[in-house]
Amino acid sequence: MNGKPLVSIISAGMTKFGKHEGLLTRELFAEAALEAFGRCPKLEPKQDIKAMFIGHMGEAYEHQGHTGSTLADWAGLTGIAATRTEAACGSSGAALRSGIYAVLSGLADVVIVGGVEKMTHRTTAEVTEYLAMASDYPFEQFHGITFPGLFALMANAHMHAYGTTEEQIGMVAVKNHYHGTLNPKAQMQKEVALQNVLSSKYVAWPLKLYDCSLITDGASCIILTKPELAKKYTDQPVHIVGSGQASDTIGLYERQTFTSLNATKLAAKEAYEMANITPKQVNLAEVHDCFTIAEILHYEDLGFCNTGEGGKLVETGATRLGGTIPVNTSGGLKSKGHPVGATGTAQVYEMYLQLTAQADKRQVKDAEVGLTQNLGGSGATATVHIYRRDN
Numbered sequence: 001m002n003g004k005p006l007v008s009i010i011s012a013g014m015t016k017f018g019k020h021e022g023l024l025t026r027e028l029f030a031e032a033a034l035e036a037f038g039r040c041p042k043l044e045p046k047q048d049i050k051a052m053f054i055g056h057m058g059e060a061y062e063h064q065g066h067t068g069s070t071l072a073d074w075a076g077l078t079g080i081a082a083t084r085t086e087a088a089c090g091s092s093g094a095a096l097r098s099g100i101y102a103v104l105s106g107l108a109d110v111v112i113v114g115g116v117e118k119m120t121h122r123t124t125a126e127v128t129e130y131l132a133m134a135s136d137y138p139f140e141q142f143h144g145i146t147f148p149g150l151f152a153l154m155a156n157a158h159m160h161a162y163g164t165t166e167e168q169i170g171m172v173a174v175k176n177h178y179h180g181t182l183n184p185k186a187q188m189q190k191e192v193a194l195q196n197v198l199s200s201k202y203v204a205w206p207l208k209l210y211d212c213s214l215i216t217d218g219a220s221c222i223i224l225t226k227p228e229l230a231k232k233y234t235d236q237p238v239h240i241v242g243s244g245q246a247s248d249t250i251g252l253y254e255r256q257t258f259t260s261l262n263a264t265k266l267a268a269k270e271a272y273e274m275a276n277i278t279p280k281q282v283n284l285a286e287v288h289d290c291f292t293i294a295e296i297l298h299y300e301d302l303g304f305c306n307t308g309e310g311g312k313l314v315e316t317g318a319t320r321l322g323g324t325i326p327v328n329t330s331g332g333l334k335s336k337g338h339p340v341g342a343t344g345t346a347q348v349y350e351m352y353l354q355l356t357a358q359a360d361k362r363q364v365k366d367a368e369v370g371l372t373q374n375l376g377g378s379g380a381t382a383t384v385h386i387y388r389r390d391n
Helices: 025-039 066-072 091-105 122-132 149-161 167-180 196-198 228-232 260-276 290-301 310-316 340-355
Strands: 008-014 051-055 081-085 110-118 202-204 218-225 238-247 282-287 369-376 381-389
Touching: 008 025, 008 110, 008 196, 008 228, 025 051, 025 110, 025 218, 025 290, 051 091, 051 340, 066 081, 066 238, 081 091, 091 110, 091 196, 091 218, 091 238, 091 340, 091 369, 110 282, 110 340, 122 149, 149 290, 149 310, 167 196, 167 290, 167 340, 218 228, 238 260, 238 340, 260 290, 260 369, 260 381, 282 340, 290 310, 290 369, 340 369, 340 381
Parallel strands: 051 081, 051 110, 282 369
Antiparallel strands: 008 218, 008 238, 110 218, 238 381, 369 381
């Protein structure tokens, strides 16, 4: 692998994901930022950080917009350029792209990139409505479709085309809940048996309660700099060597297929080519398992297995800790939680821990190359990033 580093991660921070009663998004982000600052004592945040890019999906949860400046203020960074990015559940993955652009352009040597969402104080019906805003209003939302329904359509299509079973889909939940027990910052730190997954209530057939990600509060962030400056701040930088972003039709009904997400395939192709690697060289991945079927689609679209074989891949145990390509060692959205704006950089937080050998009980042995994939909506946005540890 000889992809040239684009930027380097010198620190990262993240709150525990879950229900944070009485706290606002600004307080959550400040907590994540303080962890990142504390991990990097050579950094002088107010002096060194020149820009902030924040993933945040919606104003509706707290009736609060203007997120960039608000969070910069509460993180003690008033005065810097602070910008919010929005790409639905892919908002902080898109923020990461913006941060990379800023460093590569030469406009900023050090930037902070993150995301945040506060969701649990709203009812399930309200959250469902707000999330549905990431789908096509006149042709999907207006007719009552929700994201469980959209991903259920994908599950049905995959089962029909390739023989994928409900048991295989449920195995994603079992695996990710196991991984979540090893992550002290995960929202749901308990194992579930396959029988419990399969007997849970249907939300949108064939997806059941345990096939759906959690309503969550949380924040995450990373600090980026130029590769040639990284050792000034830390002895253990993590380099981003590939970055891809792509889009697709916002409406699922316009797609050529329901069994693949073209935005992910395009973003992955860009990232792999930039990093000069193949999927077989990836040691671990964090992917966007908003629903269990999504993880199976991502296996295929990222090239971890052949088309139609995602169900078989999880069944073999290959994507579990100790397998050939561990996926969602953090517990994923399914167990760790899914505060939508924070999800993309939370994936990067896990990658930072893994590639600096700080992941404790869930550490992937000898991990050198990692990948994150963050999705917006039903696949209208996708970002893919590839990382390698410092040699």
